[in-house]
Structure formats: structure tokens, C-alpha cells
């Protein structure tokens with residue numbers, strides 16, 4: 027096993043048996059102990075992550091912030107002016123702020139990395155002779171891998187079984203067309219990766235068929251691992267909001283520049299010295315920029331992602347947290363997401379008679395046609411009965427229902443498989459909407475026991491049997507004959523119409539209907555797959571019931587109430603889809619568009635209709651793209667679900683691509699922004715609600731923080747105008763921005779949702795951060811806070827150079843007013859004194875801590891020196907409390923007015 031590299035790179039040259047032997051494995055797979063030993067030897071099957079931001083890079087990014095650079099300059103200049111205390115204090119604050127920002131970014135980064143790790147796929151392997159699911163991380167060389175369409179290949183491996191296997195190897199070769207794979211030996215040692223058709227490589231995608239392979243290399247030993255360093259430069263993703271905030275920061279810095287010149291000019295005209303002018307300039311710069319804001323936003327988004335995880339929504343991209351809040355349309359699959367995907371067969375319909383399931387179970391012995399139909403259902407099937415599985419079956423629930431129905435009638439899948447071994451297949455795909463399997467026929471006497479038609483007739487020499495099941499409407503077109511009461515007749519148009527009518531009637535009741543058919547195959551047709559589904563003999567139909575999820579009904583209602591349009595997109599029959607959509611309350615209309623309709627429509631025609639169509643049926647994955655395009659053209663923010671390989675493009679182009687955690691393929695998960703761990707529609711709606719809460723909260727603390735900055739600017743401009751010296755020192759402003767504003771702002775991120783989060787329509791996706799009056803509110807409230815502070819300062823200012831108590835009052839007043847305002851911004855219209863006033867304990871704690879720190883700064887002598895404060899007398903402190911109460915009064919009056927207006 028430990029042989030040299032030449033052998034490991036040329037597995038394709040060896041035969042299957044030789045590879046298995048060389049890797050000391052067997053078709054039964056490795057023994058668990060051996061797998062454990064190899065795990066210790068080779069390590070986990072992981073690529074070493076180089077893409078994760080290194081801590082020092084996060085730190086560097088912090089230090090590169092313009093503001094930090096300005097402050098560092100201030101440190102140097104203060105030192106030059108021999109203002110050593112200022113220099114040291116500003117320096118300490120810069121360091122603390124950098125560390126704080128670093129810590130928050132680092133935590134957010136780790137949180138996202140942890141979420142991404144949760145999506146490490148499980149893989150199916152054979153170990154100790156039995157099929158098992160293990161984490162892809164635990165794969166070792168020699169493991170027998172079982173792969174199927176939708177898998178991302180977890181390791182490099184040599185194929186030992188390949189059934190119609192197609193793999194898309196773009197990750198390695200750049201070729202986006204899928205290539206056919208087989209198991210044959212390839213003697214040429216120099217073969218390029220793209221031509222090694224008997225090998226599969228980590229990171230490539232199985233797009234069709236299934237196969238088995240023995241793992242030859244894992245982790246960094248794989249071909250992908252060898253080039254992994256090239257792939258891992260992940261770009262730094264900023265959410266739209268973060269981008270807008272960064273832009274805001276830059277504009278504020280520019281505005282600060284202008285203000286600095288004005289204020290410095292004013293202080294100069296008042297006859298101030300160089301030092302004072304300089305201090306004023308720095309103060310102004312510091313006052314204008316909300317230093318704490320970017321970190322607070324990042325942490326709010328990351329915390330949001332964690333909250334969503336608690337509700338079973340796994341966020342893969344941080345921007346999704348924000349986008350979710352703005353979703354206007356939720357497109358959802360039907361089966362499993364809106365319904366329970368617990369299929370049970372209700373009726374079996376033969377061309378001239380029908381049975382309920384229990385009748386069918388009792389009668390199949392007497393009715394050979396029924397027996398053949400049930401046999402077709404259970405053999406043209408990849409599901410198996412497994413007592414230990416949650417619903418008693420392993421595999422697709424639609425198929426499971428057929429196996430169980432046959433089983434109830436005494437037809438044991440495994441026994442039948444022994445008599446009619448499967449030799450070829452055309453797997454189910456959502457494009458064709460049917461599946462065929464080819465079976466070798468036994469001797470003609472044994473055939474007759476299965477059904478006389480298999481032994482008799484002009485095809486008695488045929489040695490293979492094709493079994494087909496699929497959507498009746500399509501299947502019927504592939505049928506040329508029909509089995510009625512033991513005799514094969516030609517299938518005429520009249521009969522076809524009858525079958526369609528019956529199909530329609532059942533679909534109307536919300537049942538899923540599958541048609542079944544068979545055909546005998548001559549040996550020379552065995553290798554012509556396009557012959558399999560040709561001139562089939564129609565056997566009948568099976569109806570299945572799939573109850574809707576009760577919680578989906580409530581979620582659909584919630585969506586509508588919240589101005590979000592739920593849309594059902596399904597591969598199922600249009601009538602089945604409409605019936606279920608009505609059950610869910612998703613629509614009251616019969617309007618439905620099918621994939622065929624979509625193909626025939628122009629872009630404009632669809633644009634005109636899409637506003638009032640809520641159900642799309644018989645669509646294939648490519649139609650999802652058409653639907654997304656049409657919706658996005660109307661500026662909708664679209665969330666789209668998907669689970670199959672072909673859904674990947676739709677998941678990528680939707681604003682929020684949602685993959686299924688349980689039934690979804692690896693590929694769909696990789697392409698998604700969010701994964702539903704429970705496959706449940708209700709989870710999407712819960713995530714949207716959470717997204718709205720977070721967006722609301724971000725606006726709350728943006729408003730809170732910027733009001734603080736506005737107040738400081740007002741103080742800084744009004745002070746000199748009123749003839750006062752510098753009212754706030756740079757270190758005091760830094761203190762307010764980072765501690766007084768920063769700490770409660772983080773706590774505001776924990777604020778519970780507003781009562782009406784899901785009672786209002788989504789906000790306009792194009793709106794800026796200052797939309798809906800936010801900008802004005804910041805300016806007005808900033809003006810009030812600033813004027814109260816500077817006014818109080820003026821009142822206590824003795825006009826001389828003696829006591830600095832008035833400065834401490836301006837400083838404290840600002841802090842107290844901000845604390846009061848933090849309580850006010852919690853709710854938009856609800857009174858601060860309503861029942862939920864204790865609703866955010868984190869915020870109350872943050873305010874308590876901040877107030878205590880402020881008192882320490884005022885009353886502890888050491889800090890008096892550092893922050894240039896003077897202990898306030900009781901009445902002075904009292905005035906600050908009154909100032910805070912004024913803020914509360916103003917805000918409460920405004921809320922009262924708003925509430926009145928609403929009623």
C-alpha cells in the first residue's frame with residue numbers, strides 16, 4: 027500500500043481486481059478496524075484549508091482602516107507636542123479598538139467556517155460487507171465507494187462498477203461537458219486525467235447514473251489536493267449592507283475633512299494656539315466617523331446566522347442573512363418541502379378494473395395482470411425495505427411506496443430480483459420523468475409463472491424484459507400496446523384518451539399517479555438503450571397519497587400576511603399540483619403553467635402572466651431558471667429551492683438558493699446560500715422572519731450610533747460658535763464612540779423581532795440605509811442630543827479657564843442621553859414602558875456596565891487625569907439624568923403620535 031508514487035498515479039492501467047487487491051481491499055469493503063488503522067496512517071480526507079483568513083490578515087485589515095491611521099498620526103503628533111498622556115491614551119484606545127474589531131471579525135469568521143464545515147457530505151461506502159453512510163472526512167484508501175447522480179466525488183477512485191455513469195470534471199479539466207465513465211483497463215501509462223475513463227476524481231460531479239469504485243487516494247494526496255493551493259484563494263465577501271456602510275464611512279471621512287477646516291478656522295479666529303487647533307481637528311475627525319459600526323454589523327450578521335441554525339436553516343454565505351430579510355417571492359418544490367414525502371399507494375388502476383391497496387393485496391394471486399403491475403413497480407425501483415429506516419424504506423419515497431405495496435401483496439422484492447436480475451437501466455431523471463430497468467428473463471416455464479404474456483407470443487424467444495414506470499402523460503406516448511385481461515391489444519387513440527381522463531381525475535384529487543409498462547427485448551436490442559422505451563405495453567397506474575405538511579399551511583398564511591408570494595414549482599401533474607396548492611391555501615385559482623407552456627411562451631408573455639401564477643407543474647430544472655429570470659426582471663428578490671444536480675444553476679442565480687439538507691444532492695448543497703436541515707418549507711419562512719429581525723436591528727443600531735456621532739458634531743460646531751473653548755477632547759469622543767455607543771449597539775443586535783415583522787410587506791430591495799426617514803431622524807435627534815449637551819455645558823461654563831467641570835458635563839450628558847436613546851430605539855412605535863421593557867436583558871446589562879464605567883471615569887482620580895474629567899457634584903450629575911429623561915420624553919411623544927396616527 028505504501029508503494030511509491032508511480033503506482034499511485036497509474037491506477038487506471040490496472041484491472042479492477044488488481045486495484046482492489048493492490049489496495050488490500052475486497053468487494054465487501056474494508057473491515058472497520060482496518061479502516062481505522064488506515065485513518066490513523068493517512069489522516070482525514072480533507073484538503074488543508076488555505077482559504078481561511080489568517081488571524082494576522084484580519085488584524086492587518088483592521089489596522090489598515092483610515093480612521094486607525096489618522097488616530098495613529100494623532101498619537102505621534104500629540105507626543106511631539108509633549109502631550110504624553112493624550113498620546114498614550116489615544117494609543118491604548120486604538121489598540122483596544124483594533125483588538126476588539128479583530129476579535130469580532132475573527133469570531134464571525136470562525137462561526138461561518140464552522141457552519142461551512144457542517145456541510146461536509148456523507149458518503150456511502152461498503153465496509154464489513156455492508157453498506158454504510160460515513161462522513162466524507164473518514165474515507166480511507168481502499169474503501170469501496172458507492173456513488174450516484176448528484177454526488178460530488180469525495181476521493182480519487184478506480185471504478186469497479188459503472189451504470190450509465192457520467193461525470194462532470196470541470197473542477198480538474200475545465201471541461202464542462204460530462205464524460206462517460208466505464209471500468210475497462212487503459213494500458214496507456216501517459217493518459218491525461220481527462221482520458222482516464224475508469225477513474226473518478228475528488229471534486230468532480232456525478233451527473234448521471236451510478237457506480238462503485240475503490241478509493242485510491244484521499245485528502246491532499248488526491249489530484250485536487252495537489253492543485254488545491256491554487257483553488258483556495260477565496261475572495262473576501264462583503265454583504266451589500268457592509269458595502270454601503272463602507273461607502274458611508276468614506277463619505278463621512280470626507281465630510282469630516284471639511285468640518286475640520288471650518289472648526290479649526292473658527293478656533294483660530296478665536297485666537298487659539300497651534301495645539302488647541304490641532305486638538306480640535308482631531309476631535310472633529312474622531313467625532314464624525316462611527317468607528318465601531320462595521321464590527322457591530324459583522325457580529326450582528328454572524329449572530330443571525332447562528333440563530334437561523336437553531337431554526338434548522340444553515341447559512342452558507344453571510345450575505346444571505348441580510349438578503350433573506352428582503353425576500354419577496356419564495357419558490358418551493360412541492361414534494362417533501364410542502365408535503366411530507368410520505369407516499370403511500372392508495373389505488374391500483376388496471377385498464378378495465380381498479381383496486382384499493384388492501385383489495386390489491388388480497389387479490390393479486392388471482393389476477394395475473396395485477397401481479398405483473400406490482401412486480402414492475404417493485405423491480406423498476408432502487409428503494410429497499412429496511413426496518414431500521416425511519417419510514418421502513420431506504421431510498422426515494424415514491425419508489426418505497428411501490429416496494430411496500432408489492433410487499434403487502436406478498437411480492438418480495440429480493441426474491442423477484444433473484445429470478446429477474448437487473449442487467450441494464452435508464453435511471454429516473456426529472457427531464458424524462460420516467461425510469462426503465464432491463465432484466466434477464468429465466469426459462470420459459472418459469473416465465474409463465476410470472477405472467478403468461480412473458481412466455482407466449484411472437485416474442486417468446488426474447489430473453490430480456492424492460493420494466494418502465496413514470497409520469498403517465500409522457501409514458502402513454504411511448505406505449506403502442508396495452509394489456510387487458512391477460513391479452514395484449516394495440517393501444518388506440520380512444521383508449522389513450524380514456525387513460526388520460528382517468529389520470530386527470532385522480533390527479534385532481536391531489537394524488538400522484540405513476541404509469542407502468544413493460545416490453546420484451548431481443549438480445550440484439552440490449553445495447554441499444556434508445557430501443558428500451560419504444561412500443562411499450564401499458565399495464566396500468568398506481569396512485570399515491572402524500573399528505574401536506576401541516577406547518578406548511580401556517581407558513582403559507584404567514585408569507586401572504588408578510589407580503590411574500592409563495593410559488594409552487596413541481597415536476598408533478600398540473601392537477602395534482604393545483605389540488606395540493608389549494609389544500610395549502612397557496613392559491614384559490616386553477617391557474618397553472620406547465621413546462622410546455624413555458625417553452626412556448628415569449629419572455630414578454632411570461633412577464634405578463636407571472637404576477638398571477640402561483641403553481642408551475644411538469645417543469646424540469648431548466649424551467650426554474652426561466653421563472654427566476656422573469657421574477658427578477660420585475661425586481662423581485664427570489665428564493666428558490668432545489669435538490670438535484672440540474673438544480674445547481676437555478677440555486678446559484680436565485681437571490682437565495684435553498685438546498686435540501688436531507689434529500690438534497692451534494693451538488694445542490696454546494697451551490698446554495700442556505701440549506702434546510704429539515705427540508706421544510708416552514709424553515710424558509712422562519713429564516714426570512716429572522717432575516718427581517720436582523721435587518722431591523724441593524725437599522726436600529728445604525729440609527730443609534732450615528733445619532734451619537736451627529737450629537738458630537740453639533741457640540742463641536744456649536745461650542746466655538748457660543749464662544750466656548752474645545753468642549754470635547756479627542757479621547758472623550760473616542761470613549762463615547764467605542765464604549766458608550768459600541769457596547770449597547772452590539773446589545774441592540776439581540777433585540778427581539780418587532781411585533782409586526784411578518785405583518786408588513788417586504789421593504790423595497792433598492793432602498794438605502796437611510797430610507798424611510800432614518801436619515802432625518804438621525805439629524806433631528808443628533809441635533810437635540812447635541813444642543814442639550816452643549817447647552818448644559820454653556821450653563822455651567824464660568825467663562826474662565828478655571829474648573830473643567832462644564833466639559834465633564836458635556837461629556838457625561840452626551841453619554842447619558844445616548845444611554846436613554848438606546849432604550850428608545852429598541853422599538854419603533856411601542857412605548858419604552860410597555861410590558862416588554864425588560865425584553866432585552868443584554869441591552870440593560872450593556873447600559874448598566876456603560877453607566878458604571880462613565881461614573882468610574884468621573885470619580886476615580888486616576889481617570890480624572892487620563893480623561894481630563896472633574897468629579898461632578900450631585901446636582902450636576904442630576905442635570906445629566908434630567909437631560910436623559912428629556913430624550914426619553916421626546917421619543918415617547920413621537921411614538922405616541924405614531925401610534926395614534928396608525929389607529
Ligand code: ATP
Pocket residue numbers: 359360361362422424425454455456459460461495496497498538539540595596597598599
Ligand atoms: P418536486 O419535488 O419538484 O415538487 P416532484 O418530486 O413531484 O416535484 P419529480 O421528482 O421531478 O418531481 O417527479 C416528476 C414526475 O416524475 C412525478 O410526477 C412522477 O410522475 C415521476 N416520477 C417521480 N419519481 C419517479 C421515479 N422514481 N420513477 C419514475 N417516475 C418518477
